[in-house]
Amino acid sequence: MNYFKNMNNYELDRFHSVIFFIITVLLTGLSLFGETYDTLDQKNMPGIFSIICFFLIATVGVSHGALDNLKGAELLKKFKIKNISFFYLSYLIVASLVILFWIIFPTFTIMMFLILASYHFGKEDNVQFYVFEKIPRIKFKSFFLFLKGSIVISAPLFFHPIETVQIFKFLNVELSISQDIVGIFIILGLVSNYFLNEYWGQATLDTLSVLFLNLAFHPLIAFTLYFCFLHSIRHSISLMHELNKKDLKKGLHLFLKKAIPLTTITAFLFLLGIFLLNNYYSMQVSILKVIFIGLASLTFPHILLEYLLEKNEKRT
Secondary structure: OHHHHOOOHHHHHHHHHHHHHHHHHHHHHHHOOOOOOOOOOOOOOOOHHHHHHHHHHHHHHHHHHOOHHHHHHHHHHHOOOOOOHHHHHHHHHHHHHHHHHHHHOHHHHHHHHHHHHHHHHHHHOOOOHHHHHOOOOOOOHHHHHHHHHHHHHHHHHHHOHHHHHHHHHHOOOOOOOOHHHHHHHHHHHHHHHHHHOOOHHHHHHHHHHHHHHHHHOOHHHHHHHHHHHHHHHHHHHHHHHHHOOOOHHHHHHHHHHHHHHHHHHHHHHHHHHHHHHOOOOOHHHHHHHHHHHHHHHHHHHHHHHHHHHHHHHHHO
């Protein structure tokens, strides 16, 4: 840990990208000599990999949003609202509305989710994002961020279209998309790295990691590895720095202390969701519904909170 103590956030991001890329290459290589694991088997019994993916997403994955209550308190101060219950109530209302809309308008809701998620992934995973923020000559910033993040969505459709479409069917969405269009999005996502970063090679490593994961693994496994160990870990590192800019070790301890309560509650709600849905669907389908609908219900208020904070910071 002493080795990382004096690293700034940018240096940690770069180190993390290199390590994640190396591990991804090793995993991809190993997959070429092993079995192809299908987490969506022909039976109703859940595959062990889907259960592992669920627990990783419900813990490591969602933990990077577990400090939203602190950010919410900060936002309420700007609006001169003292009661933190207002934040929790608003967060729950937005999350509940997303679930309701998904039930009533599944196709529309998932399209909105994929668009927002692509932008969110592109922005939050972007190495040297704050350096990029200081470069005024770059236009269409949000569009390039969307293209970069869209690779997370495009890659499984390109490498495993049948399995990916099957997942959408389990989510009550009939999806039909041209492989050529998906391929164009991947190329545009790769090209966008040159516009978004001073260290474009660093961002390209992240993009290649996503592509290799989706080349080698089932979409659920590939997404889990990306979401938990690239997206979530990177965002968590930035939160650790915010909590203690001088000592990463102390920042880690503070982060764990503050993140565990809401992460535990979220994991419990995810488990409760599987228990309830399992009365109507197979365990496999229940897991997929909880993972993706659950993430959507958290992503919308999470992104809205980040947006409101940024807008108010620019005004002050």
